[in-house]
Amino acid sequence: MTLLHIAVFLPILIIPFIPLMYKYIHRVHTGWFVMLVPLCLLILFASYYPLELSLDPQLHSVAWIPSFNVHFTIYLDSLSLLFALLITGIGTLVVLYSIFYMSMEREKLHFFYAYLMLFMTAMLGSVLSDNLIVLYAFWELTSVSSFLLIAFWYHRKKSRYGAQKAMIITMTGGFAMLLGFIILYVAGGTFSIRELIAMGDQVSQHSLFLPAMFFILLGAFTKSAQFPFHIWLPDAMEAPTPISAYLHSATMVKAGVYLVARLTPIFGIQVEWFWTITIGGIITLFVGSFNAIRQTDLKALLAYSTISQLGLIMSLLGIGSLALHNPQADNTILFAGATLAAMFHLINHSIFKGSLFMVVGILDHETGTRDIRRLGGLIHLMPVSFTITMIGAFSMAGLPPFSGFLSKEMFFTGLLSASSALNNGFVILPIVAWIASILTFVYCMIMIFKAFAGTYQPERLDRKPHEAPIGMLISPILLAALVIVLFFFPNLIATSLLEPTVKAIIPQAFTSGMVWHPHIQAWHGFNTELFMTIGVVVIGSLLYINYKKWRNFYEAMTFKHSLSHIYDRGLLGMERLGTKVTRFYMTGSLNHYLSYLFVFLIVMAGGSMIVNQAYFFDFSRNSPIESYEIVLGLTMVTAAIYILFSKSRLISIIAVSVIGYIVSLFFVIFRAPDLALTQLVVETISTALFLLCFYFLPKVSKNLSTLTFRLRNAIIAIGVGLTLTLIGLSAQGHHVFEPISDYYKNSYALAGAKNMVNAILVDFRAFDTMLEIVVLFSAGVGIYTLIKLRHAGRKDQ
Amino acid sequence: MKFTDVYLQTTTKIFVFIIMTFSIYVLFAGHHNPGGGFIGGLITASSLVLLYIAFDLQSVRDIIPVDFNQLAAAGVILSVLTGTASFLFDVPFLSQAFTYVNLPILGKTEIASAVIFDLGVYFAVIGTTMTIITSISEDKK
Secondary structure (H helix, E strand, C coil): CCHHHHHHHHHHHCCCHHHHHHHHCCCCCHHHHHHHHHHHHHHHHHCCCCCCCCCCCEEEEEEEEHHHCEEEEEEECHHHHHHHHHHHHHHHHHHHHHHHHCCCCCCCHHHHHHHHHHHHHHHHHHHHECEHHHHHHHHHHHHHHHHHHHHHHCCCHHHHHHHHHHHHHHHHHHHHHHHHHHHHHHHHCCCEHHHHHHCHHHHHCCCCHHHHHHHHHHHHHHHCCCCCHHHHHHHHHHCCHHHHHHHHHHCHHHHHHHHHHHHHHHHCCCHHHHHHHHHHHHHHHHHHHHHHHHCCEHHHHHHHHHHHHHHHHHHHHHHHHHHHCCCCHHHHHHHHHHHHHHHHHHHHHHHHHHHHHHHHHHHHHHHCCCECCCCCCCCCCCHHHHHHHHHHHHHHHCCCCCHHHHHHHHHHHHHHHHHHHHCCCCCHHHHHHHHHHHHHHHHHHHHHHHHHCCCCCHHHCCCCCCCCCHHHHHHHHHHHHHHHHHHHCCHHHHHHHHHHHHHHHCHHHHCCCCCCCCCCCCCCCCCHHHHHHHHHHHHHHHHHHCHHHHCHHHHCCCHHHCHHHHHHHHHHHHHHHHHHHHHHHCCCCHHHHHHHHHHHHHHHHHHHHHHCCCCCCCCCCCCCCCHHHHHHHHHHHHHHHHHHHCCCHHHHHHHHHHHHHHHHHHHHHCCCHHHHHHHHHHHHHHHHHHHHHHCCCCCCCCCCCCHHHHHHHHHHHHHHHHHHHHHHHHHHHCCCCCCHHHHHHHHHHHHCCCCHHHHHHHHHCHHHHHHHHHHHHHHHHHHHHHHHHHHHHHHHC | CCCCCHHHHHHHHHHHHHHHHHHHHHHHHCCCCCCCHHHHHHHHHHHHHHHHHHCCHHHHHHHCCCCHHHHHHHHHHHHHHHHHHHHHHCCCCCCCCEEEEEECCCEEEEEEHHHHHHHHHHHHHHHHHHHHHHHHHHCCC
């Protein structure tokens, strides 16, 4: 257990205190306390910056399930540090912003911040763990916590829909990813990412290496909203705006990018990796920017723009992986530049998109709408918000003097170098990217000018707009300032953060002792990239001015042609199919259900015994049967036969419990006091339960059933009895293995327990016991809710 | 349902204490003798059932104002927490430890972390069993 382990769990550890603060401290907004957590974590992670290149990265391990090679290993290199800084840095600003956004009186803040902290731990764990299984656990925790956050206003139908959609899509990808991880484990014999990278050649020899790659990419693509899985992100915008700013632009959607970057050393050498990621990224870039323009809701516009920017980063990572293919130094530097651009744009995107989301939240908060058809002319009323929007959107459009310009130019460079390196006419990549950049420019202009310029229509707004309170503006102002600082001083992070990060993503490219020090500069001469940017601005401006003329083009595409529609139809179809299948066998008759169970038992257990010739009787080693055992056995048989012909429920129950008590007597005779005690108590309680349940039921009527019904039941009953007797006798006859009791003879030495049964329960197999009581508990909760909620529902009617 | 049976009620009053004392003995004796959290919990639950049968739901609820749902949850959480506590000592999940100390009156006594785990099991079993039994017996048509 080290400081970094505690750091990962710190947000979860403070969750119990959040409701207390919310409940008992009314004068101070709960967010102020919560903000301390990401702030402390930010300071902690910043203290590791810059990681010295000469030193080994931080590595701390705690055993979790050592027998399966699952260790909670923290691995802090530049790549994880970059993400940790983003998570905690943007996290601090978002919490600060939410203090002014979320009303203390109206919202359930303790839930909000608890989910947010859960998410923060999940995200930190995902980017810091070296073990694939631990990574997967945290990865799914991000899905769960984002589900809770998206559905935060759960009384809205759209929130619930969006949360469910995000959960279904990202978790499906998550399961595929787990499958990929397990294949990697089979291939390499370890879950540790570092060790897998070290044995790269051996792993890539495995026959299932490519399927593993695609399964893992499925996880990364669903999480990072890549085409065609991007459909969940716009619906996730139903979450409160601080959440959108945090999860859906800065952190969670970047988890897929992180995974791709982290696993590039393992998979990057495969050409399929390059093609899948680059083409997937370019398509996403295009689809996202294409759809963003038609949006009238500012948040939806930002959602699609996030999709497109994530596609951009992905495609850059794909191009960067080419550095592992061509060992020549020139190419390596070019492709390392693409990876550098990916990481640089990742930072830029988090910063400008975070500030843009916050401004949209401010607009929503101050005017009551996010619809650009109703907004307009706010420039004089909200000058600060306008300035922030302009900085953020110009950075997104890739214009100087904003940091987005730098990474955009590097993006063009990367694409051009990729198409020239492949030199078989793949100019299509830069062309599509260029068109997408024009579309990006157009929607950035829409965002700025539709909302702030134009005519002011106060009659269309719910509230009288005015500038937001200063507290709400601090976070976006800081982020916007960072956008400008990074433009003028990009080399502040270029050598200390980006360079080691690139070396962590494509380490094999630098093994030959190649010297490479990146230097980002705004002015790079009159080259193709600059002309491309000028083209973007010119054509983009023309398109924006004439937007009304070509807008009808979008009208042709209705909802019916969209992927979301297919998703909805698919979900509905599955529901219908499920209902049909369930209706077929869920008849509502307990008799039928028991018949299924018993027939299944007879066929599977009895059938397999006959097929395998497993029945075998050997009575020679049995101890002699005492006379009192015969008496007890006969009593049991009598009680059993009595049940068959009994007409009273109460007496039947008592007869059943007679059998149970005699079984416990047998346990006493055969010296199993633990079992005897348990059997006695269970028998007592279940008899009492039965008596309670059956007390009010009518007497068993004589003409209950037809002859065929009883005949069928009799056959099944005899079948079950025969099968179980056969199994019991055969088990007695076989002595294939050593008795298991020998293994537990050292229970006193190992667990200090003289009672072997108890030592098994609480020491050797405590995990079983723990899950057993969890199962028991869930059963109890199930029964409780079934009975209580039925009454509650009736009251509502 | 409400029975008024004087014999039952009088004997119950005495027996419940005996049964409960026994159940606590069984809980702590579990490490060396027959017993443990599971049986202990069931015995306690059975004594409570006896109370419910002798008196009625409401009066027992007044005497023992315990929310069994919460008790069950607390038990499960306690067990899980004893498991995670092992992380503090850098050992795998659910590692148990034991030691011997000399206590006044009791003499040389074993202190085992497994007992805390067992206590969680004990609470979970009581809570769950009683939740099921009370909700079924409260159920009206």
